Amino acid sequence: MQAFLRVFKAGVSSFFRNGWLSVASITVMVLTLLTLSMFFVINMALNTGIKTIQDKIDMSVYLKEDVKQSVVVGMQNDLANLPDVRSIKYISKDDALAKFKKQNANNKALIESIDSIGNSLPASLEIKVYNPDKLNSISDILAQNKYKIAIDKISYQDNKVIIQNLLKATNFSRELGIGITIVFTIVSLVIIFNTVRIAIFSRMEEIEIMKLVGATPSFIKGPFLIEGAIYGFVATLITLTIMSSLLYFAAPALANYFSDAGTSLTDYMRDNVVIITLAQLVVGFAIGVFSSWLAIRKHLKLQS
Amino acid sequence: MIYFEKVSKIYKTKEGTQSDALVNVSMHIKPGEFVSVVGSSGAGKSTLIKLINREIVPDEGRIYVGGLDYAELKKRDIPYLRRKIGVVFQDYKLLPKKTVFENVAYALEVAGVKTKEINERVPKIIELVALSDKINCFPRELSGGERQRVAIARALVHQPRILIADEPTGNLDPKTSWDIVEILTKINEMGTTVIMTTHNSHIVNKLKKRVIKIQDGKIVRDEKMGRYDN
Numbered sequence: 250m251q252a253f254l255r256v257f258k259a260g261v262s263s264f265f266r267n268g269w270l271s272v273a274s275i276t277v278m279v280l281t282l283l284t285l286s287m288f289f290v291i292n293m294a295l296n297t298g299i300k301t302i303q304d305k306i307d308m309s310v311y312l313k314e315d316v317k318q319s320v321v322v323g324m325q326n327d328l329a330n331l332p333d334v335r336s337i338k339y340i341s342k343d344d345a346l347a348k349f350k351k352q353n354a355n356n357k358a359l360i361e362s363i364d365s366i367g368n369s370l371p372a373s374l375e376i377k378v379y380n381p382d383k384l385n386s387i388s389d390i391l392a393q394n395k396y397k398i399a400i401d402k403i404s405y406q407d408n409k410v411i412i413q414n415l416l417k418a419t420n421f422s423r424e425l426g427i428g429i430t431i432v433f434t435i436v437s438l439v440i441i442f443n444t445v446r447i448a449i450f451s452r453m454e455e456i457e458i459m460k461l462v463g464a465t466p467s468f469i470k471g472p473f474l475i476e477g478a479i480y481g482f483v484a485t486l487i488t489l490t491i492m493s494s495l496l497y498f499a500a501p502a503l504a505n506y507f508s509d510a511g512t513s514l515t516d517y518m519r520d521n522v523v524i525i526t527l528a529q530l531v532v533g534f535a536i537g538v539f540s541s542w543l544a545i546r547k548h549l550k551l552q553s
Numbered sequence: 554m555i556y557f558e559k560v561s562k563i564y565k566t567k568e569g570t571q572s573d574a575l576v577n578v579s580m581h582i583k584p585g586e587f588v589s590v591v592g593s594s595g596a597g598k599s600t601l602i603k604l605i606n607r608e609i610v611p612d613e614g615r616i617y618v619g620g621l622d623y624a625e626l627k628k629r630d631i632p633y634l635r636r637k638i639g640v641v642f643q644d645y646k647l648l649p650k651k652t653v654f655e656n657v658a659y660a661l662e663v664a665g666v667k668t669k670e671i672n673e674r675v676p677k678i679i680e681l682v683a684l685s686d687k688i689n690c691f692p693r694e695l696s697g698g699e700r701q702r703v704a705i706a707r708a709l710v711h712q713p714r715i716l717i718a719d720e721p722t723g724n725l726d727p728k729t730s731w732d733i734v735e736i737l738t739k740i741n742e743m744g745t746t747v748i749m750t751t752h753n754s755h756i757v758n759k760l761k762k763r764v765i766k767i768q769d770g771k772i773v774r775d776e777k778m779g780r781y782d783n
Contacts, residue, residue: 458647459659
């Protein structure tokens with residue numbers, strides 16, 4: 250206990266007395282962590298955006314005029330049992346007309362002409378899926394003979410190429426985002442490790458003296474680990490402050506740019522602020538301690 | 554107290570040639586002695602000191618210090634050995650970010666001495682080297698002589714039976730040098746064995762104590778009340 254207190258005190262006092270070294274190390278850490286956090290946020294925004302786009306991709310199955318209700322219900326049940334299907338909504342002829350009128354509320358001539366010729370819009374099933382990649386297989390299932398008699402047209406067939414290109418693009422962006430984040434995480438860690446290593450290297454002589462006075466390796470190591478922990482802690486705290494104020498001021502712009510994706514992102518941040526803060530602090534702490542440990546281990550090994 | 558039995562140390566240079574730092578050196582230093590080890594630069598004085606402090610190991614021969622056979626010493630025992638030997642270096646080797654008090658206290662902290670005891674012992678030893686008014690200064694705020702006195706205080710605070718001083722006056726002016734030597738003499742009179750390397754003939758001749766002269770890695774002279782004439 251006494252030894253721990255001594256080591257802790259030595260670490261804290263060394264952090265303050267090596268003021269410039271601490272400031273320099275923390276600055277580098279803040280800059281790298283900040284860039285890294287930016288990537289995470291952009292990646293998250295991208296993912297939310299992609300999800301919003303993909304949610305909008307669905308499939309409408311237009312039914313023939315004379316289809317019996319029992320056939321429609323049977324088809325609906327069959328589809329609902331498919332694991333990929335998230336929801337099915339039956340849109341009757343009347344629903345379809347109401348929707349059409351609402352969409353074209355400004356075009357009075359069109360509405361009047363529709364009213365005069367009567368409702369020629371078909372009833373339809375609106376199918377939403379968990380993963381838009383699966384739309385193709387559902388469309389294949391619907392192509393079977395037993396459904397053919399009931400189906401007039403499937404929207405997916407018309408938009409197949411567009412949807413698949415869109416899916417390719419969104420999947421690619423997602424993978425790219427993850428890839429860049431991974432690469433940048435590694436780069437950041439290497440930069441931080443090296444910064445701490447240089448900071449400790451500049452104090453080689455101190456370590457040498459401690460050995461000569463009869464300090465055990467763990468007694469030498471301790472204060473450096475504490476310093477590393479403080480580096481990580483302070484750097485994360487600063488990064489979080491900058492990030493959260495940036496997000497706070499950028500929230501309206503984000504909401505504007507990404508529409509609901511932006512809003513859900515800032516909402517997500519707000520709802521999970523405690524967890525995000527704690528997680529970042531723990532990670533910062535761990536990086537600081539680990540890089541110090543890595544650096545000092547080498548110096549202590551050099552000679553007895 | 555300290556036995557050297559046919560000790561040799563050879564340094565290998567990068568080119569593969571060898572330079573003999575110590576060749577077949579045998580000596581015995583008794584408890585309570587004050588020994589000056591003299592010789593020109595590169596004669597092997599520092600090698601001798603480093604061997605006693607177990608900073609390096611001999612290539613041949615055996616070393617016993619305070620009953621310990623260095624050949625049987627394990628790596629993890631070295632910190633404990635060093636707490637029994639006080640060492641003063643030419644370049645002081647003070648921790649730059651610690652105050653006078655903290656530098657001296659550090660030698661006790663590493664040994665796990667209780668804080669209360671440290672707070673009692675450290676001011677006393679600092680008083681002994683006449684630095685009480687500088688107790689909260691950092692090394693950079695002190696003169697060379699003052700820094701060396703801090704180093705001596707640190708070497709002595711854990712009451713070692715052996716004090717090694719490697720060129721303690723090397724960086725100091727004559728007046729300050731003699732002050733330092735007087736402190737070492739005082740410590741010796743209190744019972745500590747002192748081994749000092751130097752090439753300052755003036756000091757050695759004034760001391761009138763045992764002198765061991767090393768030349769080209771060999772002991773060429775060992776006299777009870779020696780003199781040192783370059």
